[in-house]
Amino acid sequence: MSGSRCTRRALAGALGFAVVVGGSGCSDDAARAPGGAQPGAGGAGGRGGEEQEPSPAPAYTITAFEEVRITSDASQPNFQQANADIDLRDGPFASVRLVVELESTCYPFETWEDNPPPEGQSWPADCDAFDRNFELSLDDPVDPAVDPPGIELVRAITPFGGPLRLEVDITDVANGLPAGQHRLRVVIPTWSDGSGQVSGSNGGWNVSAVVEAVPGPAPRKVLAVVPLFNGSQTTAGGPGPLAVEVPEGTVSSRVEYRITGHGGGESGSGCIGPAEEFCRRIHTLFVDGSELARIRPWRTDCAALCTIAHYGPEDGGFDYCLENPCGAIESVRAPRANWCPGSESPPFTWDADALRVPGQHTLAWEISTVAEGGVWRVSATYFAFGG
Numbered sequence: 001m002s003g004s005r006c007t008r009r010a011l012a013g014a015l016g017f018a019v020v021v022g023g024s025g026c027s028d029d030a031a032r033a034p035g036g037a038q039p040g041a042g043g044a045g046g047r048g049g050e051e052q053e054p055s056p057a058p059a060y061t062i063t064a065f066e067e068v069r070i071t072s073d074a075s076q077p078n079f080q081q082a083n084a085d086i087d088l089r090d091g092p093f094a095s096v097r098l099v100v101e102l103e104s105t106c107y108p109f110e111t112w113e114d115n116p117p118p119e120g121q122s123w124p125a126d127c128d129a130f131d132r133n134f135e136l137s138l139d140d141p142v143d144p145a146v147d148p149p150g151i152e153l154v155r156a157i158t159p160f161g162g163p164l165r166l167e168v169d170i171t172d173v174a175n176g177l178p179a180g181q182h183r184l185r186v187v188i189p190t191w192s193d194g195s196g197q198v199s200g201s202n203g204g205w206n207v208s209a210v211v212e213a214v215p216g217p218a219p220r221k222v223l224a225v226v227p228l229f230n231g232s233q234t235t236a237g238g239p240g241p242l243a244v245e246v247p248e249g250t251v252s253s254r255v256e257y258r259i260t261g262h263g264g265g266e267s268g269s270g271c272i273g274p275a276e277e278f279c280r281r282i283h284t285l286f287v288d289g290s291e292l293a294r295i296r297p298w299r300t301d302c303a304a305l306c307t308i309a310h311y312g313p314e315d316g317g318f319d320y321c322l323e324n325p326c327g328a329i330e331s332v333r334a335p336r337a338n339w340c341p342g343s344e345s346p347p348f349t350w351d352a353d354a355l356r357v358p359g360q361h362t363l364a365w366e367i368s369t370v371a372e373g374g375v376w377r378v379s380a381t382y383f384a385f386g387g
Helices: 008-021 107-114 173-175 331-332
Strands: 060-071 081-088 093-104 132-140 150-156 164-169 180-189 204-215 221-233 242-246 250-265 285-288 290-297 308-311 319-321 348-350 359-367 374-386
Touching: 008 204, 060 081, 060 180, 081 204, 081 348, 093 132, 093 150, 093 173, 093 180, 132 308, 150 164, 150 173, 150 374, 173 221, 180 204, 204 359, 221 242, 290 348, 359 374
Parallel strands: none
Antiparallel strands: 060 204, 081 180, 093 164, 093 204, 132 150, 132 180, 221 374, 242 359, 250 348, 250 374, 285 290, 285 359, 308 319
């Protein structure tokens, strides 16, 4: 679970009050050039019999998820995650975008009239009012002990009980993978409150996702896409030096490093609240044992995700954050360990000189400290580009 609890009893009470108050075909000739010349026979605009490059295939859209329910019930399908096979065909690609729509049954609040909280509870049963990790990845391992990690495409956090739309460019990933079938995974570690007091007693989220692919000349020559790590880190030391094989012909590289801090550990030095969610830590990355970068992942723009709105009559009701409708205003606005409720956390990226040199290399990182009970979600991916 990410984030702090909402002031939920006051919200439920105000909502209860508000509900009471509101109570043609073509012939062969169509294929001929003007004047009857055959295409490619050296007419106007022709190439005089030269072999022409084939035209790219038409653009297409893959519907991976359509209002798929991610549930907090461990006995049900899609418990905390869902998977879908997608066919990346007709490459290379000029553009590939992943478009994701997240919906919550907590909001709009007017829907509570038709979906009220069960008796004695404060939230609709299917509402997850908290902010949760929201992650999408490709080709996750069947056996993590022996298979390579999945390629993380999106690291985001759900809003407090509200909707979210994300559009992410995955062109380089698509151009670096083998053509054909791949598996897309979405993860939301949603949980329920059995008593229905701080969140719904059977909460979850609805997810839709499409892949918009435009075949054509690739903007960059992608030689390799290598997932190095995708998991959780609870100690200062990282997973150890990770092997990176740089292919021949590499002229530039990109390391993508995604990190967000979470947990409810005891607050200490460098923290303004529970660790590691509210802690400022130094992350140091190394290539071949030499320091690549030193960063302090910390978001201070969370207040931008709290546009004040009002629900209910002017002389009653309550104020809330439009982008995070179920979150306490002060919690939504608080800075955090590289994330804000209701937004994506883009990767840190570097083009390391050493990772342009063909052959074996290593990537490693460490965190200045990690408090007991705290955790960092970390992924690292290496891209190699040719000339």
